[in-house]
Amino acid sequence: MVRESLLVTRLKQLDADGLERSVGGGGKSNPLAGLFHRSDGSLDAIACAETLISVGPDAGREEIAEFLLRSLGEAGFAASRDQLSGIARHLADEIAGTAITLTGAESVALLLEHAGTYAVFAYAGTSELALCDSCDRAAALRLMNGRGDKESAFMAAGASLLQPRRGAAILHGARGLTNAAGAVADARRNEAGTVFIVGLPSTGSAAFLPPHGEAGLLPAIGTFTDWWWQAPAVPEDGQARARAAYTFVNKFTEALAASARLPARPAMFGIPQDVAERRWIPFDAVLSAPTGQPVQGVGKDAPAEAVDLLRQARRPLFLVDDYALRFPEFAPALDGLTRALGAPVLQLRYRRGPMLFERLRPEHVANFIGWYNQFSTAHAALLNECDLLVTVEDRNIYRRVVGDLPPCRKIALTGDGPKARKNGYLTEDDLLVEGDVTALLRSLTEGLKRGSDGRRWFADSTAKASCVTPEPAGELVEHMRTRVVDELARTLRGWDRPVLIDDSQMFGGLISERYDLLPPELRVFGGHGGFVGGGLACAVGLAVADPGCRVLCTLGDQGFTNAFQGLVAAVQEKARVLFVVCNNGESVSLKKQASASDPTWFGGGTRPYLTNPPTMDYTLVAEALGVPSQKVRIVCGPNEPAIDQTAEAMGKALAEAAQTDGPALVELLLPAEPEAWLGIWLTQGFEQQAPERN
Known part of the structure; x- marks a missing residue:
């Protein structure tokens, strides 16, 4: 695990004022102080551990000093070598002379970055503050406030779609995890290889649950994962504590390996607050931990x-x-x-x-x-x-x-x-x-x-x-669908490494009909879990975890209603996501399903149960949260030129939104009439009907 470049990056990011405020009043004369010391002046165990991992655990003062000196030089500090050497040697003496003991939270942070995790999403509660602080201090991790436990879980899943365990989430136990239960289940259904770290109440509170937590929480929610484990209390006996430390580290390594094994699954690791905050894990336990690499799939050679x-x-x-x-x-x-x-x-x-x-x-x-x-x-x-x-x-x-x-x-x-x-x-x-x-x-x-x-x-x-259907749409409807997907494809073709995350139903069906119009290099992720409202946060997580990608998130109107809280984190992180909301005024799919099941349901479609709330304006909601937004109406007639005119307006709006440095939203007002959606959404499964082949 190479940390030199990370230390150099950290040094370059420090500004003069930041240096002057560093611990001990070192200022520019001691630029390493703020990186290697906590606010109380004590050594930061994570920074020290990262340094020893970089230079080798058996390195002495001279090797550590040379590493620090080289990093200062690469970071561009202009002081003389003698001045910088003195700084490096002083800190090397401190590091080499200290037996590093880690908290449970610090061990988790080091193991996450060792496994290649980058983005950690959290909506902090009391029991996981130590976990958040440790991840925030780790050089290779980026801690982000997901502005909700459910949202954080979805963001971690999205961050791990292209590369397992690229993202992780810290969740509050119990209320945060119960809030995020649907996201955990959805991550499993969509085979997103991420780790959910659950900050649990202190072991001393266990006898008083609730209100501090819920009995059997992890075993219950753990049914939505293929791997879970809950850390017990830290033993007071020294030998038992040493054994427990190695078990703790090995179990977290197992979680990392399980989440990255294809087919990927989320893993869940529970840490009581006292276990996370207590300093009880020797550095050697983390240093000697297994790599956390996924176990290879069985049966590699076909029989x-x-x-x-x-x-x-x-x-x-x-x-x-x-x-x-x-x-x-x-x-x-x-x-x-x-x-x-x-x-x-x-x-x-x-x-x-x-x-x-x-x-x-x-x-x-x-x-x-x-x-x-x-x-x-x-x-x-x-x-x-x-x-x-x-x-x-x-x-x-x-x-x-x-x-x-x-x-x-x-x-x-x-x-x-x-x-x-x-x-x-x-x-x-x-x-x-x-x-x-x-x-x-x-x-x-x-x-x-x-x-x-x-x-x-x-x-x-x-x-x-593939295009044959027993429910063909009219020529103008087909033209409208082609033009809509054409404009989406035109936008995607202008991006490097485009990714589409879909959280819609009818709109996604419309796009899938014309999949060949989409660029060949496009990656597409849909929602096998059927969680309406998960795609928005997934898209944000992927965008911030892999800045080299550009993300298009297609949403239904109800998906947006259930998910717009995630826009807060999108703005906060400047996530490069273009959200396209299909607003067709109502739940077209469910009205179609209801009509097929019993034409009298909901008054034959006249009662408003499945219609959108009349006061909800998706564009205004997004703008109020800081997301630049536009609204475009798409029509099905009366002729092709009228359709082309609205499609061109859509293309212009998409092009302008794509120039935004951060999230942007385009709301498409699409027709709700059944004729506009013919052939999309079957109301019966194939065990209930004989296909009408032609």
Whole structure:
């Protein structure tokens, strides 16, 4: 773990006034004082530990002094070498002469930065103040006030979407964690690899719960994670305390490893207030901790049986769930195998609830032919004709979502076997192979030992079948949809490393219909947990944790209503997020669902239960929180030029918003009439209806 550059950066950030205010009145003559001492003049254990990790734990005074002197020089301090040498030697004597003992909170901060965590989000309460302070002092961590526990949890999940454990959250136990329970569950459903650190009441308060906490809190909320642990009280016996210190450190390392293992999951680590604040963990315990690297997935080499099934198949077909796209280098690995087999690739499409997720592209996988469309006779024929169906990273390929699968042999390639088994399509004759799906695909390709592309058994024309629908919209509606997505795509194409986070339903469905208009390099994250209002905070977390990205967050009106508290942190952190709110005046999806279930519900749509509150103005709310905002109305007629005019206004608003140094918002006023949303949102699952193929 290299810390020299971090120390140099810290030194460069200090201004003259800051130096004069440093501990001991050292000012410019002692620029290291404020970095290595607390406000009471004592050494900062975190800064000392970071230094020893940088130069080596066995380093003596001379090595420490040389490290500090070199850092001062690189930071541009113009004093003579003799002057700087004196400063460095004095501090080196202090560090080398001190036996470093850490608090529980300081140990957590050091382990987080050692694991590569960058962004830590918190909405501090009494029990976690020590945790917040320690993370704030750590050189490699950036502590941010999420302005809410739920928001902090979502921000940590968002920060960890592109890179597991890039973000973490400190939550208050019990009220903060209970407030954030939905976010914890959503992070698990969306496989966001983050760590939730819960500051619990002191162990001495345990007998009096509540009001200081809730009995069984972590075991209860821990059901939403795959890993959790709660630290016990610090033992008073010296030997027992030493053993407990190593256990504490090792358990937190386990949490870090569990959260980064693909398929990623959140981990939860509970720390009572007294355990966090007490100085009881020897530096050696942190220094000797395991690396916290994720355990590699099992089954990296595909079994010979899977290779034999692929070799014997004449018409194999691959059906992919979007979770597979989280694995690094997945698309090239899938492309190599399906080219070798001449096999078509389809991707599961979600048709109600959240509907926009990352999708494969023909530019990346040559045999990819689009979303799987149960209403297409061409796609139905493909499934009927295939003699081997290979599902990849299945989470939701069950009958209600996908319809009937062919009776042929099947192989399920997955990082989470139970998720595939629960969907009920695998029989004793089928094969489930669990492990890193990228490695499995490469292993299968190598096992086939084919040097050239296999002959395709499917027609290229099947790619057009993804657009077939039993509920076609009119030409003007289709034109409006194309123009809206066109303008979004135009904005995204101008960004480096664009990311789209969707927290809408109907709007996301509209965009997914025209996914091919989006730029190929775009990363897309939807909400598998169906938590309306989580995407806004996720987008903020990702933007601040990875400043090299530019984030577009598409929101429904209800998603905005449930989430706008997160805009406070967005403004505070200057998060580079462009929020696009689809305001169609009401819950179009639920009105459509209600009408299909019973046309008399809510007075046949006349009562206002599912309409937006008439006094709510999304643009004014955002502006009041400091977010520059614009409002644009999109129409469906009376003709194409009228639609084009409003789309051009939308494009101009997006372009202006994209120039903002920080968050910006564009509200799109879209029609609520059912005709504008035909073909989007199914009111029945595929186990309830026979698809009308054409």
